[in-house]
Amino acid sequence: MELLEYYEAQLPKNEIFIPRKYHISKDDRKLNIFGVRGAGKTAIVLDYLLEHNNEQILYIDFENPNLILNSIESDILKRYIIKNNIDILVLDHYSDALLSSFPSVQQLIVITHISIEKNSFSSKELFPLDYEEFLAFENSSIQKRGFNHFIRSGTLPAIARSQKSSHLGMKNFFQSSFNIQEQKLLLILAQHHTKYITINQIYTFAKEKFKISKDWLYKTIKEFTKEKIVIFLENSQKQSGKKMLLFDFAFAKYLTIGEPFIIQFDSMIALTLIKNNIYIETLGIHSYIINNNELIISAPFESEDSLWVKSQNRFNLYKEHQIEKVTIVTVSSRYQYDIEKIGFEALPFDEWSIIYQENS
Numbered sequence: 001m002e003l004l005e006y007y008e009a010q011l012p013k014n015e016i017f018i019p020r021k022y023h024i025s026k027d028d029r030k031l032n033i034f035g036v037r038g039a040g041k042t043a044i045v046l047d048y049l050l051e052h053n054n055e056q057i058l059y060i061d062f063e064n065p066n067l068i069l070n071s072i073e074s075d076i077l078k079r080y081i082i083k084n085n086i087d088i089l090v091l092d093h094y095s096d097a098l099l100s101s102f103p104s105v106q107q108l109i110v111i112t113h114i115s116i117e118k119n120s121f122s123s124k125e126l127f128p129l130d131y132e133e134f135l136a137f138e139n140s141s142i143q144k145r146g147f148n149h150f151i152r153s154g155t156l157p158a159i160a161r162s163q164k165s166s167h168l169g170m171k172n173f174f175q176s177s178f179n180i181q182e183q184k185l186l187l188i189l190a191q192h193h194t195k196y197i198t199i200n201q202i203y204t205f206a207k208e209k210f211k212i213s214k215d216w217l218y219k220t221i222k223e224f225t226k227e228k229i230v231i232f233l234e235n236s237q238k239q240s241g242k243k244m245l246l247f248d249f250a251f252a253k254y255l256t257i258g259e260p261f262i263i264q265f266d267s268m269i270a271l272t273l274i275k276n277n278i279y280i281e282t283l284g285i286h287s288y289i290i291n292n293n294e295l296i297i298s299a300p301f302e303s304e305d306s307l308w309v310k311s312q313n314r315f316n317l318y319k320e321h322q323i324e325k326v327t328i329v330t331v332s333s334r335y336q337y338d339i340e341k342i343g344f345e346a347l348p349f350d351e352w353s354i355i356y357q358e359n360s
Contacts, residue, residue, distance in 0.1 A: 003070055004058065004080045011059050016161055017047045018137050021130075024048040026107070028122050034112045035126040036228050036247050037177045040157040041111050042092055044126070049088065056087040063093040078103040113227045127228075127275040128155035128248055131353040137161055147331075147350050151264065154250025155271070170254040184210045185220060189230060189246060190255035194263050194270075196241040231274060236281040236289055236321060243282045245270055262286065265349070266298040269329050272353050283321060284314075293324040302328075304335040304346070311339055318342060327352065 022044065024031065033041045049057055058081065060072065077099070081089065087106040091099075094110050102108060110116060115123050129137070134153075135146050137160045153160050159169040178186060188206045203217045224230040232242040246252040249267040253259045266286045273280050273290060280288045286298040295318065299307055307328060311318075318326070328346035335346045347355075 003066060003072065004060075004077065006066070007060050007064075008058050008084065008086075011049065011054055011057055012046060012061075013050075014043050014046050017043055018157075018161070019047075020044055020126075020133055022124060022126060024109070028107070028109075030102075030108045030110075030121045032110045032112060032116045032118075032121040032123045033126055034115045034123065036128065037113060038156045038158065038173055038248075039126045039128045041126050043157065045090055045092070045109055045111060049090070052088060056085070057090070058084075058086045058088070059090040059092065061092045062095070062098055072099070074100045074103065081105055114223075129157055129160055130155070130272065130275050131350065134160055151268075152250065154248045156248055156251065159250075166250065167254065170251060173251070174255070181210075181212070181216070182220065185212075185217070186229075186246075187255055189244065190252045192244060193246050193252040193256070193259070194267050195244060196235065196239065197244050198241045201241070228274075231270075233270070233288075234281045236283050243270075247271070262298070262300060265300045265331070268349065269296060269298045283317070289321060289323070293322050295321075295323045295326045297326060297328045299328050299346070300331045300349075301333075302330070304333070304337070307344070307346070308337060308339075311337075311344060315339055315342075 020040065024033075024044065033045065035041055049059070080086070081103050088109070089103065089105045089107070090109045090111070092111045094112050094116075096116070102110075110121070115125070131150060134150050134155065137157070149160075153166045156169075156173060159166050159173065174183060174186075185206060188202065188209065192202070192205070199218060199221055202221065203212070203214055206212050206217060221230065225232065229247050231245045231247065233245065235242055245267050246255075249264045249271065252267065253264055270280065270288060273288060273296065278290050280290050280296075283289050283295060288296045290296060297307075302310075311326070323342060326342060326344045328344060329349050329352050330346050332348050333346050334348060334351075337344050
């Protein structure tokens, strides 16, 4: 009981909170908010709790060091909730089987990395910031500066809030969110960010750099994939391996040396599509097939003439995959052309990403 009293008296608060697109509703009686670490799940919940009386809330963080040598029993938790008239129970950093059962309260919010597979919960997957959300974090109204800051800072809310160098924030996130063995694996994955690769190849590369078991690597990759720290994209041309992405393009760049801008820009586009729950398959190195037979091409600086020539050379491939529309995402260029019945349109990323989010 003493530990639960401590938690009830220590409700944390956001230092700074900028509203996101997702809002918690009072009607969500049993809610599971899940998603990749660093996405801002806890901040959204803490902001929601400001609408309620602290005496009605019990917030338990399972990463609190006080729980390393102690545990919380379900029966004791249930009795405490009844005795203290707790209406809202928040279980943060929860993982499977930490409690034998969940207590009955007016509202239960469980925050996890991976979805809880229980039908009684309504679920919401939270991704890191999309570009439109990122702009809300900007002090400047100058769009170009916002885009440049997006390139440097990426999509993690805690880092996006900082107007200073993002390197310290990245370092803190890397060291606090992953154990040493996971950090080593992430460094290997970052070296192959946006590349076609198999899990066995990842194991081969990793064991050359540090001591590792195959079982651990396969298990960890599976867990990373469920959490979407790592994303593997299907290859529409059915070649060996899948295109592998890390969940944040700036984080991937932080873990590497000399990553070309095209790789960062390419992953920005793919992650924008994924955050809008669009199923995508790769077609070549920097192209993605999405719904309605549309092809998205990453071409940050390429000219209209250059793209037209490449489009002509790949036209038979486009027809083979029944492409009906091609959208070319650039840094700043805008142009249109047609080849036979396929329309090609180039749009700057900042315009494309926001328009696309509105239409998805």
